[in-house]
Every structure is written in structure tokens, then in C-alpha cells.
Amino acid sequence: MTIYNPPVRDMQFALHDVLKLSKSGLPGHEDLDRDFTEAVLDAAGKLASEVLAPLNAVGDRQGCRLENGVVRTPDGFDKAFQAMKDGGWTALDCDPEYGGQGMPYVLGVATGEMFVSANMAFNMYQGLTHGAYSAIHAHGTEEQKRTYLPKMVSCDWTGTMNLTEPHSGTDLGMLRTKADPQPDGSYLITGQKIFISAGDHDLAENVIHLVLAKAPGGGEGTRGISLFIVPKYLVNEDGSLGARNGVSVGALEEKMGIHGNATCVMNYDGAKGWLLGDLHKGMRAMFTMMNEARLGVGLQGYACAVPAYQNAVAYAKDRLQGRAVTGVQNAQGAADPLIVHPDIRRSLMDQKSFLEGARMLALWGAHLIDKANAGDADAEGLVSLLTPVIKGFLTDKGFETAVLAQQIYGGHGYIEEHGMSQFVRDARITMIYEGANGVQALDLVGRKLAQDGGKHVMAFFELVKAFCKQHGEGPVGTDFIAPLKAASKDLQTAAMFFMERSMKNPNDALSGSYDFMHLFGHVALGLMWAQMAVAAQGSLDAGDGDAVFLKTKLATGRYYMKRQLPMTATHLARIQSGAEPVMELEAEAF
Numbered sequence: 128m129t130i131y132n133p134p135v136r137d138m139q140f141a142l143h144d145v146l147k148l149s150k151s152g153l154p155g156h157e158d159l160d161r162d163f164t165e166a167v168l169d170a171a172g173k174l175a176s177e178v179l180a181p182l183n184a185v186g187d188r189q190g191c192r193l194e195n196g197v198v199r200t201p202d203g204f205d206k207a208f209q210a211m212k213d214g215g216w217t218a219l220d221c222d223p224e225y226g227g228q229g230m231p232y233v234l235g236v237a238t239g240e241m242f243v244s245a246n247m248a249f250n251m252y253q254g255l256t257h258g259a260y261s262a263i264h265a266h267g268t269e270e271q272k273r274t275y276l277p278k279m280v281s282c283d284w285t286g287t288m289n290l291t292e293p294h295s296g297t298d299l300g301m302l303r304t305k306a307d308p309q310p311d312g313s314y315l316i317t318g319q320k321i322f323i324s325a326g327d328h329d330l331a332e333n334v335i336h337l338v339l340a341k342a343p344g345g346g347e348g349t350r351g352i353s354l355f356i357v358p359k360y361l362v363n364e365d366g367s368l369g370a371r372n373g374v375s376v377g378a379l380e381e382k383m384g385i386h387g388n389a390t391c392v393m394n395y396d397g398a399k400g401w402l403l404g405d406l407h408k409g410m411r412a413m414f415t416m417m418n419e420a421r422l423g424v425g426l427q428g429y430a431c432a433v434p435a436y437q438n439a440v441a442y443a444k445d446r447l448q449g450r451a452v453t454g455v456q457n458a459q460g461a462a463d464p465l466i467v468h469p470d471i472r473r474s475l476m477d478q479k480s481f482l483e484g485a486r487m488l489a490l491w492g493a494h495l496i497d498k499a500n501a502g503d504a505d506a507e508g509l510v511s512l513l514t515p516v517i518k519g520f521l522t523d524k525g526f527e528t529a530v531l532a533q534q535i536y537g538g539h540g541y542i543e544e545h546g547m548s549q550f551v552r553d554a555r556i557t558m559i560y561e562g563a564n565g566v567q568a569l570d571l572v573g574r575k576l577a578q579d580g581g582k583h584v585m586a587f588f589e590l591v592k593a594f595c596k597q598h599g600e601g602p603v604g605t606d607f608i609a610p611l612k613a614a615s616k617d618l619q620t621a622a623m624f625f626m627e628r629s630m631k632n633p634n635d636a637l638s639g640s641y642d643f644m645h646l647f648g649h650v651a652l653g654l655m656w657a658q659m660a661v662a663a664q665g666s667l668d669a670g671d672g673d674a675v676f677l678k679t680k681l682a683t684g685r686y687y688m689k690r691q692l693p694m695t696a697t698h699l700a701r702i703q704s705g706a707e708p709v710m711e712l713e714a715e716a717f
Contacts, residue, residue, distance in 0.1 A: 289323055339410075420561045422518065
């Protein structure tokens with residue numbers, strides 16, 4: 128049995144010492160003091176550790192079953208889902224007009240991390256619903272909002288997103304699902320979608336599918352795509368459920384991980400649907416859902432590794448192997464614990480420094496979304512720039528971190544009874560879905576850097592520059608500000624390289640896009656660590672807070688700045704090598 132300890136103390140530090148949530152000036156945030164958020168996080172942590180985490184291995188072992196057209200979830204999922212609904216967790220940051228609690232998105236992300244860490248596959252049922260809710264909330268008619276949102280906020284009805292087809296993954300312009308208009312204003316949807324997470328299950332009365340399809344007159348490519356609301360059961364005028372719609376589960380995918388979530392092949396056979404948003408502009412409506420989903424997947428990437436790290440620490444302290452080279456540390460035992468060995472410490476520090484930095488980046492990104500929702504256009508542009516970094520970098524490094532945690536166990540990490548392989552297997556999907564990480568890198572370099580004339584990346588550079596100028600002479604200057612300035616310079620040099628080369632040879636930019644995404648990710652985490660260091664040092668100087676916690680935070684940050692942030696130089700060197708070493712071989716030579 129694996130353990131999970133909700134990191135409430137660290138989240139409180141991020142929300143209040145760094146983000147200063149209650150002093151942000153955003154509407155409704157003034158009431159979010161330490162006592163309030165601690166109560167919320169403690170309650171969410173209790174649900175996560177006591178209800179969801181014990182079901183994680185159950186879901187992995189049992190998986191989902193398709194029986195006579197009905198998808199059955201693992202034992203205990205139904206009661207846990209009811210507990211989540213009863214606690215109001217599905218409605219935390221939703222609009223009060225539709226039954227939500229109106230909390231900021233950043234608080235939803237904080238609680239979401241705990242739910243993912245405890246049981247990622249389970250949390251996907253309500254997590255995907257939130258994304259569908261957001262798309263309908265942003266683009267739906269008043270009638271659509273009244274019809275669907277209250278039930279989706281409560282998760283009496285859940286939601287999905289249907290993009291991928293057997294022949295069409297990233298290239299959505301190739302999709303073949305058709306939408307035939309009807310005299311009553313509805314459409315008949317016909318086609319097949321694959322890899323649909325939570326596509327069907329026995330946890331909710333209805334499933335509301337958001338489906339990309341092509342209606343007549345849209346033309347070729349993505350410009351001809353529209354988005355449709357297609358419920359599993361039709362909804363009567365009085366809100367009750369009517370007849371079964373023409374949508375069914377063709378099969379359940381057999382997967383490497385997230386076995387507790389039903390990943391479905393969905394068949395649409397003249398299913399009745401209704402246009403969401405404008406005709407032939409479905410991509411715009413879907414991206415409301417996708418941007419939120421991509422930040423959520425970035426969170427999944429590191430959140431899966433949090434319990435893996437916690438279990439690795441416990442194992443390293445308990446497992447006796449070898450003697451410390453500097454002398455016996457455990458005279459009463461046959462050997463010293465693993466944690467005395469420098470290479471074990473290196474691995475654990477790699478994990479700890481990444482996870483705490485990743486948490487801060489995800490919460491900052493969520494805070495930017497709260498600002499954007501309050502009308503801050505600059506925040507919206509910045510989080511749009513950061514979204515592929517958060518998704519791509521945090522999932523790549525999150526998977527790597529889960530593997531490092533598994534490695535601490537040696538051979539026992541490869542044995543199912545210790546539970547470490549599930550963290551690795553579950554984390555792996557985050558690098559693939561909601562846009563594979565190579566696509567995230569291409570989006571970052573090919574689209575986001577030049578967005579609005581490069582305004583947003585320049586704003587990021589200025590943000591880093593201003594922060595370094597403000598704190599460069601302070602007590603964290605040498606350990607945090609100096610390495611951050613050097614890393615930011617590497618990022619700016621890489622961006623300039625792309626600007627100079629991309630017009631002459633676009634492959635120079637595209638060949639370096641993945642390295643650029645990681646370079647950007649390291650700089651972003653460097654900025655997070657510098658901000659956390661300023662906050663921690665300030666509290667120490669003032670004699671406030673837990674001195675042990677604050678000193679540990681500073682030591683962990685120094686490790687990241689010295690051992691991880693210098694990777695920006697390696698990524699820059701790869702970028703500057705251009706396309707030639709990447710593209711030199713002819714296809715036949717592989």
C-alpha cells in the first residue's frame with residue numbers, strides 16, 4: 128500500500144507568501160485568508176488521502192468493464208464519486224448562477240492537485256466535466272447553459288471532449304465526422320471518435336459529449352469544423368431525461384495506465400446534437416476547453432509524481448543498504464539507510480526541487496487565468512504563452528520524476544506490490560494526450576512566440592528583468608538572482624536565433640522547438656524558485672513562520688538553481704546547432 132500526504136503547508140506558502148492571494152485585488156479574493164484556504168485544503172486533503180488514494184490501486188488492478196453496452200467502473204468508485212459531489216468539490220470554482228461556489232480557479236487547481244495525486248484515473252471523470260462546463264459557459268446560448276450547466280456543475284451529468292478519430296489525431300483538419308442540419312435546428316452527428324476519456328461510465332445519469340464535426344459549407348481543413356453538444360440521453364423541455372441518443376461505446380481501449388478511467392471508442396450513428404458557438408468556428412470554442420485541459424494535464428504530470436516521491440523518501444529512510452562512505456550512521460543496524468548515500472540524495476533532491484517548483488508554476492498559471500477572467504488582457508496573453516510550457520515541460524519532467532522515484536526502490540520498484548510502477552504508467556499518458564509534447568513545442572515556437580507581435584514573450588522577459596533588478600542586491604542575489612539572469616539570457620538568445628533563422632530556414636526553428644520548450648520551462652521554474660526564495664528569506668528575516676520549513680525551502684531552491692537551471696546552456700547549444708544535424712539523413716537511411 129502506497130502512502131499519500133497532502134502538501135497543504137507547501138500550498139499555503141505558495142498561495143499566501145508568494146502569490147499573496149487575499150491581497151491580489153481580484154474580485155472575491157480579499158476573503159481568501161490563510162485560515163479559509165487552509166480549511167478548504169485540509170478538507171480536500173482528507174478526501175484525497177482517506178477516500179481516493181485507497182482506491183488508486185483498486186482502479187489500476189480492476190480497470191473498467193464494458194458489459195452489454197454499459198461501462199462499469201472499479202469497485203468503490205461510485206461511493207467515492209458521491210462523496211466528491213456531496214462535498215461540493217465538483218462545483219468549487221464554478222459560476223454560482225449554475226450552482227457553483229464561485230471560488231477562484233487557483234483554489235480549484237490546488238485541490239485538483241491533491242485529487243490527481245491520490246487517484247488520477249478517478250479524478251478525470253470530474254476533471255473533464257469541468258472543461259466541458261467551461262466551453263458551454265463561454266460559448267453556449269442561455270438555453271444551453273440553463274439546460275446543461277447546473278447538472279454538470281453538480282456532476283449529476285459528466286462531460287467529455289471528442290476530437291480524435293482513427294485517422295486524425297493532431298491534424299484535426301482530416302476528421303470525417305459529419306453533422307447534417309435538421310429542420311428543427313439540430314444536427315445529426317455520424318462518425319467515430321477514439322481515445323475518449325470518461326466517454327461512458329456508471330457514475331452519472333447522463334454524459335454530455337462535446338464533439339467536433341464538419342457541417343455542410345465549411346470547406347476544407349480546420350476552418351470547416353464546428354462543435355456540437357451531443358448528450359448520451361436526450362433532455363426533455365422540463366429538464367428530465369428522455370430517449371437514448373444515437374451514441375454508443377464501441378470498445379474500451381486497453382492502456383498502459385489510468386486503468387480506472389474508461390477510455391472509449393465512441394460511435395455516433397445519427398446522434399442528435401446542437402451547435403455550440405458559431406458554425407464552422409468549432410476550434411475557437413474547443414480551445415476554451417483545450418487551454419484549461421492543457422494546464423490541467425501539466426498539473427497531472429507533476430501531481431502523479433508527488434506520491435511517487437513521498438513513497439521514495441519513506442523507502443530511502445527505511446531501507447538499509449551499505450554504509451555511508453564517511454562513517455557508520457546506523458550503528459545498531461546491519462547497514463545504513465539508503466538516504467545517507469549521495470546519489471540517493473541527488474535523486475531525491477532532483478525530485479523535490481522539481482515538484483515544488485512545478486507546483487508553484489501551476490498555481491501561478493492558474494492565478495493568471497483568474498486575472499484573465501477578471502479582464503486582464505496582459506495576463507491572458509501571458510498564460511496563453513505559458514500553456515504549452517506548463518503542459519509540455521511539467522509532464523516530461525513529471526514522468527522523469529516518477530521514474531526517479533521508482534529507481535530508489537531498485538528491483539522492488541519494478542514489482543507491482545510496491546505500487547511504484549502505477550505512478551510511472553499513469554504519468555506516461557500526460558506527455559501524449561491534449562496535444563503530444565512535440566506539438567506543444569511546435570505551438571510554442573511556431574505560434575505563441577510571435578503572437579501579438581511577440582508582445583507576450585517580451586512581457587515575460589521584462590517580468591524576469593524587473594524581478595532580478597528589484598532583488599539582485601538582496602540576500603538571495605548570489606544564489607538565486609544571478610543564475611536566473613544567466614538562464615533568462617539563454618532563453619532570449621534562443622528566441623533571437625529563431626527570429627534570425629526562421630524566415631530563411633524554418634527547420635532551424637522547428638528542430639530546436641523541443642529544446643526551447645524545456646529551456647523556457649527551466650527559466651520559468653527558476654523564476655518560481657527565485658520568488659519563493661525572496662518570500663522565504665523575507666519571512667525568516669522578519670521572524671515569521673516555521674523557520675525549519677523556510678530554511679528547507681531555501682536549500683531546495685539553491686539545489687535547483689545550481690544543479691538544474693544550468694541545463695539552459697545545454698538546450699541553447701542544441702538550438703544553435705540548427706536543423707542540419709537533425710535533417711541530414713535521408714528518410715531511407717533510418
